[in-house]
Amino acid sequence: MDLNTVVTVVDARRRETWQPGDAWLGGGTYLFSEPQPHLRRLVDLSRTGWDALDLRDDGSLEIAATCTIAQLYRFGRTLQAQAAPLFAQCCRAFLASFKIWNMATVGGNLCNGLPAGPMISLTAALDGECLLQAQDGSRRRVKVTDFITGAGRKDLGPGELLRSVTLPGRALGCRTAFRQASLYGLGRSGALVIGALDPVDGSMALTITASTVRPFRLWFPLPPRAAELRDAIEAAVDDDDWFDDIHGLPEWRRHMGFRLAEEIRRELTRGDAR
Known part of the structure; x- marks a missing residue:
């Protein structure tokens, strides 16, 4: 246009x-x-020359705001990390053509702040941290879960730029589980839930997106029982936090959020129905 x-x-x-x-x-x-x-x-921003992806010696990954979805997808297919499959799963959640994949950027998806933004889902689930740069050159860091404040809302001042998102090496080493639901076969995500199990200390994180106005990341020192998981979601996500638009009513999104969360809990605990 x-x-x-x-x-x-x-x-x-x-x-x-x-x-x-x-x-x-x-x-x-x-x-x-x-x-x-x-x-x-x-x-x-197209001629800034930023490296799209930088895998550091400490195992963390810095993703430039200008990194395209196609670049991220290709990188994920070669990444030697437990969480590597999640990159392709979230890229495919765009349900977009190859033309979009080769133009759309990770930073643009985050800065749109839409509930169905799959780059929000990916980076929030892997405990991502945004690097923001103001017009005077000063920088600050904020977690992805705090950067997105509502549907289409984000923590950006006038002229402030999202420079990159960094995923910690500890998160990349987690075993992950992915669930997505839509009202239509090729529709926008109505619910997208990701679980991550840390092999170091056995902790589990569960991230709810698409069904909510902003990402919710719940952390448990040990995988929760079914009732504990449900109670934690009910305590964290208020009734007004379930998104409402043409792609799904809040009641349906809430139901799918709980259902997919329990499926992920079972997958990551190898079917333990505690």
């Missing part, structure tokens, strides 16, 4: 004073998908 209110596109490598009507341009798959009458200028 043509954005006929945009009058200029500037290179993000240049120092420009942030103005009302500015927007960061990564892959542009959202920006150019619908009218953006409030925009006047795009700040293009």
Whole structure:
């Protein structure tokens, strides 16, 4: 779609004073998908030269905001880590064409803040931390679960940039389980739940997304019993936190959230029905 209110596109490598009507341009798959009458200028990130993926000596993984879904998918297929299958599972949750995969970015998916954003699901489930950079060059870090504050809402100040997301090596070493549900065969995720079992201390994390307005990551020092898991979800997720749109009523999303969470608990505890 043509954005006929945009009058200029500037290179993000240049120092420009942030103005009302500015927007960061990564892959542009959202920006150019619908009218953006409030925009006047795009700040293009495509020539920043950031490494898409950086697997560090300590085992952690830094994913640049400009990393495309295609790049992340290919990387996940070669990653030697227990959690590697989760990369492909979340990439496929886009249900998008190869053209979108080659343009859409991890950072764009997070900054849209949509409940069904599968990069939110992936990075929240693996205890990801966002690196944010302000216009004055100062930086701060915030957990993905705190970065997304609601449906379409995120913890970003005017002109602040999501530079990257870092996944700790400890999380990449976890055994994971993935469940997704939609009202339609090729529809947007109505519920997406991910479990992660830490082989070091036996702790378990369960992350609920798509069915809720923001990601909820629950941590247990040991895998919970069925009743304990249900109680923890009920305590963490309020009635108003279950999302409501054309892709699913809150009651259905709540039901699927509990159902998929229990399936994951059973898978990660090898069918123990405690």
